[in-house]
Amino acid sequence: MKIAIVGAGAMGSRFGYMLHKAGNDVVLVDGWPQHVENINQQGLIVDDNGVETVAKIPAMFPEDCHEVPELIILFTKSMGLKKMLQDIQPMLGQNTKVLCLLNGLGHSETLKEYVPAENILMGVTLWTAGLQGPGHVVLSGDGNIEIQNVDPKSQAAAKEVCDVLTQAGLKAQYSENVIFSIWRKACVNGTLNSSCAILDCNIKEFGELSEAGSLIRKIIQEFAAISKTDGVILDVEEVAQGIEAIYDPDQAGAHYPSMHQDLVQNHRLTEIDYINGYVARKGQELGIATPYNQLLTTLVHAKEELLIK
Structure with a gap:
């Protein structure tokens, strides 16, 4: 082809x-x-x-x-x-x-x-x-x-x-039902991409943090609240466990997510506005609280400002 x-x-x-x-x-x-x-x-x-x-x-x-x-x-x-x-x-x-x-x-x-x-x-x-x-x-x-x-x-x-x-x-x-899978993948990016970029770590290192489990579930809960308005029902615990499975180095644990590659390694702008920023923006439009995604979006933009001259 x-x-x-x-x-x-x-x-x-x-x-x-x-x-x-x-x-x-x-x-x-x-x-x-x-x-x-x-x-x-x-x-x-x-x-x-x-x-x-x-x-x-x-x-x-x-x-x-x-x-x-x-x-x-x-x-x-x-x-x-x-x-x-x-x-x-x-x-x-x-x-x-x-x-x-x-x-x-x-x-x-x-x-x-x-x-x-x-x-x-x-x-x-x-x-x-x-x-x-x-x-x-x-x-x-x-x-x-x-x-x-x-x-x-x-x-x-x-x-x-x-x-x-x-x-x-x-x-x-x-x-x-690829829309469901796109939302589910967005949860992976919304938890790992932004967090690894802010914390300057790979997926395995993020997963070893004592607060990782609580943090990803808070982020996913906000994704699930917005996806529901799009007709997509996400099981927060099932999505979280799927993310935790890839902390293993035999999966993607040794990988630095694309947002880390863009921002930390190459000092380029990120896709944050289409991941956590999308959830934060939709939350504002719909009157749904998304404080974790709003904060992650703000922090990534702040780091862009620091690193991209």
């Missing part, structure tokens, strides 16, 4: 590498000049659980993309989604399917401004990855993907994409 990975940072590079390795025609699309240059000059360097390899995958800037792929997988940052969709308009063919795997909440409405509903696939993934530097991705741990079509008529297309991803080892499955 001809596939464009749009937003080829850590996760995009992981997916691009695995899909390329499985024989798909892959192009990596990203706006980071050094990243694109390194990939084109030396290939994508991949540290796959301690084994290093080089994958020769073409990379380009969004404004240079003119070929129409069969599938676009979106991994751009939430705050850059609208501009990215504007930049890649030439790639959005009549039959091009667009799979959104962004962190955070509220992306489907933005997608519908640029992509017909029958071409939109929403998904959620628990794979992780990190960037050692431009053009150098580090893979660790295990994961999976859930995918569902927005338009009921596009179920066959969603299942075909699941098959392509699974053949690449990405363990994709068709979901009957």
Whole structure:
């Protein structure tokens, strides 16, 4: 399948590498000049659980993309989604399917401004990855993907994409209720991403804190109060136990979440407004108290102010 990975940072590079390795025609699309240059000059360097390899995958800037792929997988940052969709308009063919795997909440409405509903696939993934530097991705741990079509008529297309991803080892499955899973994943990001960025720690180190259990449950309770207004019922204890399971280094314990990578490691703006900030904003609109998410959002923005000059 001809596939464009749009937003080829850590996760995009992981997916691009695995899909390329499985024989798909892959192009990596990203706006980071050094990243694109390194990939084109030396290939994508991949540290796959301690084994290093080089994958020769073409990379380009969004404004240079003119070929129409069969599938676009979106991994751009939430705050850059609208501009990215504007930049890649030439790639959005009549039959091009667009799979959104962004962190955070509220992306489907933005997608519908640029992509017909029958071409939109929403998904959620628990794979992780990190960037050692431009053009150098580090893979660790295990994961999976859930995918569902927005338009009921596009179920066959969603299942075909699941098959392509699974053949690449990405363990994709068709979901009957991906919105539930997106909210559940948002709880993972809302507890671990913001906390690890503020505390400058990895997932295992966060899980070892004496207050970790209480803190994540308070945050999840607020997510559950907002998700209920969207028709999604979250079991706070079940979600919390799922998060605690990934503290294990054999799961994702050694991983520094993407918000830590962005803010602490690379001094870049974060997606906080689409995770904890989304819950805080909806809480204000609906008259639902979300003090933990409001505080986390404020602290992350304060740390952005300190670190990003």
